[in-house]
Amino acid sequence: MKDFLELAAARQSCRNFADRPVEHDKLVKCVEAARLAPSACNSQPWSFVVVEDPLVVPEVAKTSQVLGINEYVSGARAFIVLLEEHAVLMPRLRAFLDSQYFAKGDLGGALLSLCLEAESLGLGTCILGLYDREKLSALLNIPLETRFAGLVAVGYPADPKTREKTRKPLESLIRFV
Numbered sequence: 001m002k003d004f005l006e007l008a009a010a011r012q013s014c015r016n017f018a019d020r021p022v023e024h025d026k027l028v029k030c031v032e033a034a035r036l037a038p039s040a041c042n043s044q045p046w047s048f049v050v051v052e053d054p055l056v057v058p059e060v061a062k063t064s065q066v067l068g069i070n071e072y073v074s075g076a077r078a079f080i081v082l083l084e085e086h087a088v089l090m091p092r093l094r095a096f097l098d099s100q101y102f103a104k105g106d107l108g109g110a111l112l113s114l115c116l117e118a119e120s121l122g123l124g125t126c127i128l129g130l131y132d133r134e135k136l137s138a139l140l141n142i143p144l145e146t147r148f149a150g151l152v153a154v155g156y157p158a159d160p161k162t163r164e165k166t167r168k169p170l171e172s173l174i175r176f177v
């Protein structure tokens with residue numbers, strides 16, 4: 001069992017997936033981890049689409065493959081789409097708060113929880129920012145006006161070795177008062 005910091009360090013974008021199916025229950029657990037994430041006024045501004053149908057998965061992969069980028073996504077065995085739902089905050093506070101501003105942070109937290117749960121289950125993930133939203137919406141029957149908060153490719157990593165992280169040094173980011 002990894003402690004949390006080890007888990008956070010082990011999570012990495014997987015760009016080489018093994019030819020091995022992903023269990024339905026594990027995908028549900030990933031969404032469950034996201035569901036438990038905190039959100040402003042517990043507004044939970046999210047919903048999820050889990051793509052596991054072997055006929056649909058390659059079609060989703062294609063929507064993320066533009067300009068020769070994301071070719072490796074063809075190896076993903078599932079996708080999880082995180083959708084932004086309207087955040088309903090406490091009526092008393094609504095006049096002071098921009099609910100969708102908080103929603104972005106809430107959704108980021110949910111997305112990371114999802115990826116960390118996948119890591120703890122031995123799965124690899126890659127969050128994809130590059131995809132054809134219109135094609136993806138049509139494919140998954142998602143209303144075009146719905147905002148996407150994340151498309152995550154999921155599969156077992158072909159090479160589970162953890163790469164060294166490229167990050168700004170801690171000392172350059174932190175200030176103690």
Ligand SMILES: Cc1cc2nc3c(=O)[nH]c(=O)nc-3n(C[C@H](O)[C@H](O)[C@H](O)COP(=O)(O)O)c2cc1C
Nearest residue numbers: 011012013014015070126127128129130131165166
């Ligand atoms: C919002 C977002 C969009 C991303 N889009 C892509 C993408 O389209 N293709 C890709 O290969 N990686 C994508 N990444 C992965 C980042 O490149 C990666 O998280 C970053 O380089 C840090 O590496 P690590 O995840 O291995 O720690 C995305 C990550 C985020 C958070």
